[in-house]
Amino acid sequence: MKIAVDGMGGDYSPHAVIEGCVEAVKEYEDIEIIITGPEDLISKELSKYAYNKDKITILDAREIINNNEHPVMAIRRKKNSSIYKALELVKNDEAHAVISAGSTGAFLAGATLVIGRIKGVNRPALAPIMPGKNGPFMIIDCGANAECKPINLVQFAQMGEVYFQSVLNINNPSIGLINIGSEEEKGNELTKEAHKLLKECNFNFVGNVEPREIPEGKVNVLVCDGFVGNTVLKMYEGVADTIFTTLKEEIMSSFTTKLGGVLLKPVFNKFKKDFDYKEYGGAAFLGVDGICIKAHGSSDGKAFKNAIKQAVTFYDNKIIEKIKGHIEEKMA
Amino acid sequence: MKIAVDGMGGDYSPHAVIEGCVEAVKEYEDIEIIITGPEDLISKELSKYAYNKDKITILDAREIINNNEHPVMAIRRKKNSSIYKALELVKNDEAHAVISAGSTGAFLAGATLVIGRIKGVNRPALAPIMPGKNGPFMIIDCGANAECKPINLVQFAQMGEVYFQSVLNINNPSIGLINIGSEEEKGNELTKEAHKLLKECNFNFVGNVEPREIPEGKVNVLVCDGFVGNTVLKMYEGVADTIFTTLKEEIMSSFTTKLGGVLLKPVFNKFKKDFDYKEYGGAAFLGVDGICIKAHGSSDGKAFKNAIKQAVTFYDNKIIEKIKGHIEEKMA
Numbered sequence: 316m317k318i319a320v321d322g323m324g325g326d327y328s329p330h331a332v333i334e335g336c337v338e339a340v341k342e343y344e345d346i347e348i349i350i351t352g353p354e355d356l357i358s359k360e361l362s363k364y365a366y367n368k369d370k371i372t373i374l375d376a377r378e379i380i381n382n383n384e385h386p387v388m389a390i391r392r393k394k395n396s397s398i399y400k401a402l403e404l405v406k407n408d409e410a411h412a413v414i415s416a417g418s419t420g421a422f423l424a425g426a427t428l429v430i431g432r433i434k435g436v437n438r439p440a441l442a443p444i445m446p447g448k449n450g451p452f453m454i455i456d457c458g459a460n461a462e463c464k465p466i467n468l469v470q471f472a473q474m475g476e477v478y479f480q481s482v483l484n485i486n487n488p489s490i491g492l493i494n495i496g497s498e499e500e501k502g503n504e505l506t507k508e509a510h511k512l513l514k515e516c517n518f519n520f521v522g523n524v525e526p527r528e529i530p531e532g533k534v535n536v537l538v539c540d541g542f543v544g545n546t547v548l549k550m551y552e553g554v555a556d557t558i559f560t561t562l563k564e565e566i567m568s569s570f571t572t573k574l575g576g577v578l579l580k581p582v583f584n585k586f587k588k589d590f591d592y593k594e595y596g597g598a599a600f601l602g603v604d605g606i607c608i609k610a611h612g613s614s615d616g617k618a619f620k621n622a623i624k625q626a627v628t629f630y631d632n633k634i635i636e637k638i639k640g641h642i643e644e645k646m647a
Numbered sequence: 648m649k650i651a652v653d654g655m656g657g658d659y660s661p662h663a664v665i666e667g668c669v670e671a672v673k674e675y676e677d678i679e680i681i682i683t684g685p686e687d688l689i690s691k692e693l694s695k696y697a698y699n700k701d702k703i704t705i706l707d708a709r710e711i712i713n714n715n716e717h718p719v720m721a722i723r724r725k726k727n728s729s730i731y732k733a734l735e736l737v738k739n740d741e742a743h744a745v746i747s748a749g750s751t752g753a754f755l756a757g758a759t760l761v762i763g764r765i766k767g768v769n770r771p772a773l774a775p776i777m778p779g780k781n782g783p784f785m786i787i788d789c790g791a792n793a794e795c796k797p798i799n800l801v802q803f804a805q806m807g808e809v810y811f812q813s814v815l816n817i818n819n820p821s822i823g824l825i826n827i828g829s830e831e832e833k834g835n836e837l838t839k840e841a842h843k844l845l846k847e848c849n850f851n852f853v854g855n856v857e858p859r860e861i862p863e864g865k866v867n868v869l870v871c872d873g874f875v876g877n878t879v880l881k882m883y884e885g886v887a888d889t890i891f892t893t894l895k896e897e898i899m900s901s902f903t904t905k906l907g908g909v910l911l912k913p914v915f916n917k918f919k920k921d922f923d924y925k926e927y928g929g930a931a932f933l934g935v936d937g938i939c940i941k942a943h944g945s946s947d948g949k950a951f952k953n954a955i956k957q958a959v960t961f962y963d964n965k966i967i968e969k970i971k972g973h974i975e976e977k978m979a
Contacts, residue, residue: 335706342870345885350917365780383830387830408710447676448889448892448893458827461827461834461835462836485788493878494791495793495873495874495877495881497877498715500717502793502874503793503794503872503874504794506874507976525881526877526878526880526881526882526885527881527882527884527885527888528885529882529885529888530882530885530886530888531885531889540835541827542827542834542835542838542875543875543878544881545827545858546825546827546875546878547727547878547882549857549858549882550858550859550861550878550879550882550886551882551886552859553858553859553860553861553862553863553884554862554882554886554887554890555782555890556859556862556919557862557863557884558886558887558890558922560780561780561921562914562918564919565914565917566914568909570913571910572910572911572913572914574910575906575907575908575909575910575911575914576907577907578903578904578906578907578910578913579904579907579908579911581896581904582894582898582900582904582907585897586893586894586897589893592888625753
């Protein structure tokens with residue numbers, strides 16, 4: 316399997332990206348990585364590591380797309396950027412998957428423009444796997460489409476279903492609609508209409524899921540528009556961060572609380588691990604005709620390696636082919 | 648000051664409501680409370696307490712509106728319900744404020760239908776005060792309007808500004824727009840248009856606030872549509888609850904962690920207090936021509952008493968008159 320990696324994306328690029336790539340080629344057999352970016356910079360960074368040189372090659376790309384650039388404009392103008400070059404490798408069948416920790420907007424716009432959509436999917440969607448109290452769950456869409464139509468949410472549900480069935484081996488995964496209120500008639504125009512459509516589909520639709528219940532992780536796939544999904548995702552991170560930062564400050568405030576903190580270290584560590592997005596790799600961009608993984612902007616080497624692992628799992632489980640088959644079947 | 652209280656609203660009514668009322672008349676001078684509900688039931692509950700009998704009267708109301716009833720239908724049909732009777736007291740100038748812990752939908756619909764809107768406010772909005780790391784902040788709207796127009800968000804900002812200036816004595820409070828992305832052009836149609844309008848207003852508009860930053864509480868008033876606001880509010884509660892429940896389970900799992908838990912008890916208690924919505928009373932329903940406070944459905948006596956305290960503060964600070972003046976000024 317060949318994997319294209321945007322060498323210049325993310326807060327800690329290129330070093331965190333390179334570290335993740337080196338760890339990945341050591342850990343996963345049968346993968347080859349092509350890193351895009353300024354050749355001198357990438358090769359200098361790679362020279363710090365010992366690894367099988369046949370496994371990683373560099374594709375020179377001199378431009379960089381920043382987070383504050385207009386995504387579509389940037390993709391159209393910067394065809395020598397590390398993101399564009401990486402996407403092109405998948406487009407030209409020179410790679411089976413592409414991973415970037417860079418500008419989410421540019422990566423998503425580029426994936427749709429350069430690689431293209433799967434036939435029957437109107438809107439590809441960003442679908443991270445989140446840690447829940449009862450197990451991992453997916454939120455789809457988490458920011459690719461700030462505005463959605465009811466039919467988009469049905470397609471999100473179909474793609475999420477394929478993911479849980481084929482990647483996580485969960486038969487008949489549960490599908491929920493994020494909504495403010497548990498009753499069918501609650502919510503805005505989008506959720507009211509989407510509820511009606513979802514109810515008629517032949518999958519395991521469990522109805523509305525209120526935001527309060529989301530962290531419990533009782534439902535496998537949660538569908539919503541990208542504005543709501545992004546809000547849920549960022550609140551999840553923000554509230555957890557605020558709680559732990561505040562607890563830490565309070566624990567450090569006296570001798571007895573410091574001692575308490577030491578005794579509870581295993582609890583906090585386990586908790587951190589259970590609720591760590593880094594364990595889950597990146598967010599899949601589902602609906603594009605190729606494996607696209609958006610790694611978190613703040614990815615360290617380990618998080619980036621896990622994003623690569625996710626691409627490998629997708630490839631091994633033929634997820635693109637399965638989504639295509641599933642969508643065709645539903646359209647028939 | 649006379650306060651109308653829906654005696655039958657909330658998960659623990661009537662006893663939590665009555666307890667809150669009794670505590671309130673003991674603590675705040677110059678208030679009289681009229682409790683609506685089945686007279687026999689309310690008076691039986693009241694007989695458990697010692698208090699100044701002149702301060703609390705009962706207005707018989709035999710019907711009850713449940714959470715699962717259609718709000719507007721229920722308000723129209725059940726004119727003898729405890730909620731309706733309480734709202735009517737404000738409408739008829741027999742009370743200066745109304746408080747309910749019952750069906751949010753019925754209370755909001757009833758407030759608009761029975762008491763009516765302030766002239767110039769197209770959509771009244773639910774505006775709870777939330778605990779933030781850097782201080783309390785307001786989210787407006789938190790669920791009264793699942794769909795909003797850009798102008799509604801401007802009016803929400805104006806009402807929030809009045810609240811912070813007159814109730815919390817914060818001069819020139821900061822106003823933020825909840826949005827996915829910090830740049831002006833980010834978001835959906837609503838937030839893009841609202842951003843343009845807010846920028847032109849002569850208040851302290853600080854731009855977009857991403858959900859990740861919300862728990863920090865750096866911005867005083869956060870405006871959004873009711874779907875997004877309700878999602879933020881419920882995620883706040885849900886994530887915090889999941890974290891504390893999980894931590895508690897882990898702490899109870901061994902002797903050393905139990906000991907650590909004992910040593911950290913003051914930390915957890917302080918934390919719980921700092922992040923406790925019960926300290927802040929209820930959520931004000933701003934834009935209605937009378938003081939309307941929605942107490943949390945799970946309010947205990949203390950939370951209900953704090954909701955009454957909030958109504959007193961509103962009255963003492965003449966908030967309705969100030970909103971009227973402010974809106975008229977902006978319309979001129």
